[in-house]
Amino acid sequence: MTMTRPTPFFEDVAVGADIPVLVKTPTSVQIFRYSAVTWNSHRVHFETEYARAEGHPDVLVQAHLHGAFLAQMLMDWIGPHGRIVSYGWANRGRAVPGDRLTCQGTVVGKKSAAERGLVEVEIKEVNQTGTTCAVGTAVVALPVRDRRQ
Amino acid sequence: MPTQTVIVPGEVEDRYIGVIHARDFQRYAVAVGDLNPIYFEDAAARQAGYRGIVAPPNFLTSVRNWGPGPFEGDLQRDGTEVENLPRELYGMRLMGGGHDLRFGRPVYPGDVVRARRRLIDFYTKTARFGELSFAVYEIVYFADNGDELVTCRETIIAAQ
Numbered sequence: 001m002t003m004t005r006p007t008p009f010f011e012d013v014a015v016g017a018d019i020p021v022l023v024k025t026p027t028s029v030q031i032f033r034y035s036a037v038t039w040n041s042h043r044v045h046f047e048t049e050y051a052r053a054e055g056h057p058d059v060l061v062q063a064h065l066h067g068a069f070l071a072q073m074l075m076d077w078i079g080p081h082g083r084i085v086s087y088g089w090a091n092r093g094r095a096v097p098g099d100r101l102t103c104q105g106t107v108v109g110k111k112s113a114a115e116r117g118l119v120e121v122e123i124k125e126v127n128q129t130g131t132t133c134a135v136g137t138a139v140v141a142l143p144v145r146d147r148r149q
Numbered sequence: 150m151p152t153q154t155v156i157v158p159g160e161v162e163d164r165y166i167g168v169i170h171a172r173d174f175q176r177y178a179v180a181v182g183d184l185n186p187i188y189f190e191d192a193a194a195r196q197a198g199y200r201g202i203v204a205p206p207n208f209l210t211s212v213r214n215w216g217p218g219p220f221e222g223d224l225q226r227d228g229t230e231v232e233n234l235p236r237e238l239y240g241m242r243l244m245g246g247g248h249d250l251r252f253g254r255p256v257y258p259g260d261v262v263r264a265r266r267r268l269i270d271f272y273t274k275t276a277r278f279g280e281l282s283f284a285v286y287e288i289v290y291f292a293d294n295g296d297e298l299v300t301c302r303e304t305i306i307a308a309q
Contacts (some may be wrong), residue, residue, distance in 0.1 A: 004185060024182065033180040037173070040213045042243070043228040050227070054242060063245020064211040065181065071206050072183040080187065080197030084206050088249030088302075136247075 007079035010110070010117025010142040019105040019121060022073035026061050028097045034065045058096035066091055066101075066134040070123050073103035078140050085118065089136030093127065100128040105138070116141045159268060166215045166262035166290065174204035174256070177212075181205065204256035209290045210248065210301040235268055235284050238307040246283065246304030253297035261293040269302075282307040 005020070035045045043050040044060045051059045067089050074084055095101055102125065109120035118139055125134040178188045183205060186193035191201045219230055231239055256262070270285035284305045290298045 004187075030180065030182065033176075037177045037180045038212045039215075039218055041218075041224060041228040041230070047228075054227075063248070064207065067207055067248055068181040068183070068205070068211065072181060072185070075183070075185055075206070080193070084252060086249070086251040087206075088247065090247035090304075091245050 004076060005079045007081035008077075008142060009145040010112075010119065011145045013107055013110065013117075013119055013142065015107050015110055017107050019073070019077045019107065022069065022076060022103040024069045024072075024101045024103065026065065026095065026097055026099065026101065028059060031059055031061060031065070031097060034062055034068075038062070038064065040064075056094060056096070061095040061099070061101075061133075063091045066095070066125055069101060069103050070125060070134060070136065070138075073105065074121070074123070074138055074140060077105070078142060081143050083141045085139040085141050087123070087136060087138035089123065089125075089134045091134050093131045093133040095127060095133050101125050101133060102127075108137075112144070113141070115144065117144050118142075162266045164215070164264040164266060166209070166264050169204060169256055169258055169260045169262060171202060171258040174208045174258075177208050178205050199255055200257060202258065206252060206299075207248075207250060209256060209262065209299055210250060210288065210303070234305065235271060237271065238282055238284060238305065241282065241307035241309060244306040244308075246306040247302075248304070249302040251300045253291075253299060256298050260298070262290055262298065263293065264291075265289045279309055 032046050040062060044054055044056060045062055046059055048059055070089055071087065074087060105121040105123040107119055108122050111118045118141055121138045123136050123138050124132060126132050175188060187197050187199060187203055188205055189202060194202045213233065214230060225231060225240065229243055266286055266288045268284060269287045273280050273282045286303050288301045292298060
């Protein structure tokens, strides 16, 4: 199993700061397995010829898999004691096997709440040419320093 | 025969999702390539403040069908299921639009889950390359004791 980063404290997160990026390079096997576990039989995800007939260069990364990559980036950043309160994304560009997808985020707001702090993040996934594949926002809850000591 | 539900806009459709199994959400995490130990190791999950291993946040909302699903001959030509669509989008080219998820409590193995699904908006827009249709669903997933697990707003985009 991978090691997760320690959870950052709310006080240590600054508005304007970037969160650690997550780079994913989906393969055709990954896309197939994601379709299998989500019982998604849409042919654009596993049949190259069909995807081409619809005007795509290859089989497509699923909309939900883009979202899963963004969720993974958030969970890696907030560590074991952070929680995702909400997040959303809109799919803006397609991705195919071999694309190098970089998930990134920037803190845009902070708000104290009972026993935890809420942090708002703008999130994005871009490919190797800088084209945006997905864009969205998230709110995560982080522990407040003095409450945990 | 698997049943197919035709969605009437605004109508609430109750769906039985079923019992959540660790194997299923662990396969999901493996497919994503997300090996966060809270999905796999009870000790790590407990240390993180959970009761035990939990499902990845977007597991529930990503699975397209929780039943057997339609037989192959009942799928649309592109392989998609009409069950997930308003009638107006049958036969069209489909794309995932956007998703907004709001989380309740975590999802644990053994949870018995139900969902309420409702078409909350349906509209068309003219783009450079033709008319696009947008169907927006709200789906609330909850445990059988009433705990809300996740609420999802999902937009499906369709083109001729």
